[in-house]
Amino acid sequence: MDRDAQRRIVEALIAGSPEPVSAARLAQIVPEANASRIRELVAELNAHYEETGHALEVWEVAGGYQLRTRIAFAPYLQALQPRRRVRLSHAALETLAVVAYRQPVTRAEIERIRGVEAGPVLRGLIERGLVRIRGHREVPGRPLLYGTTDHFLEVFGLADLKDLPTLRDLRELAAGEAASEDAPPEAEAAPAPRDPEEPLPGPHELH
């Protein structure tokens, strides 16, 4: 099968899948293509969209590809769907940031960092599918552990958690210099023991 034909199939598959679809999955369906070829084809597709001035582009989020409208067209799409509510309050965003960078994290830890109660905000984030319960910390009280979801990655345009911008080093903030930066979240040593029943987080778990 020639490259053009493959690329069109990739385009059709990505367009037809509202959820992000991984390169591996695409490679299973597209004839004579492996994941590496898929990645090339997607790059070509995006280049093609760019050259022809398409209003769409392929993003890599939550471990897969998703077709989206370009940012420039946001005002028009908002006019089309005014009811959509994706407003997140400062409290929600701060809480989300703590969960994203420190996961798995307990409610008490979140409250310690933010200095305010976290319960209602957490519930809201869970309802929106941005945060989920990941198990317990095996200490007295067995508090719940929270983490972000694949939907979180999708909403904020992240391929996976490693894509989170590094948290600014605390000393750097105070001194105002460009000091060394904190390691990205997954690389941080997690002092909390994991719940042995929880599988270790992969780069992306579809849930």
Place this chain on the structure above:
Amino acid sequence: MSASVDGQATIAFEPLVADGPHRYAVKLPVFEGPLDLLLHLIRINEVDVHDIPVARIAEQYVAYLELMRELNLEIAGEYLLMAATLAWIKSRMLLPREEEAAEAEEVDPRAELVARLLEYQAFKEAAGELDGRPRLGRDVFRAEVGAPGECPTPEPELAVRVLDLVEAYRRVVEQQAEPPAPHELSHEPVTVRECMLAVMARLERDEVVSFEDLLAVEQARGGRRAWMVAAFLAVLELARWEALLLYQGVDEEGVPTGTIRVRRGPEADTGHWRDAISEVM
């Protein structure tokens, strides 16, 4: 018009030009909590966070709380706790330093607070950055092809119409009609939480139960009606947590029809729904 402390204007509020002395628009900066407020005070006082003039900052902090109280705003407990913490730090800084051996470590009483402030600030910034990213549903949108909005496509045999749920509930209510009881003191009626536990226990015994079966019961604390209401809510809540699934049959045209049934859902075994009751409800 502003409330000033120490000769420096800290909070400003402006009168609405309007009818009468009671119409004021208060432009009070909104803070996410005591740490946020402290960061603000540190910034406008232009002091170094590593060398906070505790007395001055504490004074302004308390002045802010006073202002909130004057405006009848609710002051969350955390703000009061921080006020106490500041007072404690201030007192420690006033204590005469003991002359110890040369290597005696002097722990700066402000150290812990400073660490918390810096950590909070890092996350506050991170939150701002997250907000700035192109967001799905606000700045960018999925190029949907045919599929309806955000709802995941339901499997045909699991679709239950809300109307049918309510209809089933109504039927049970009618069948279970109790004669009006003489007014008497009753125990506290059964709670939704208890119902949730009872429903899940029932589902562990019987794999599939009809929805109406769950609502009907011979006896319950507070009366059968109380049970029905609580059970209805419990089933909805458990469905939301995916601890159970509600489903109906489907006729040839794909319209849901027939008895509504309930069975254990994917989250039934993880027990997360159980924890969520205590944590969040």
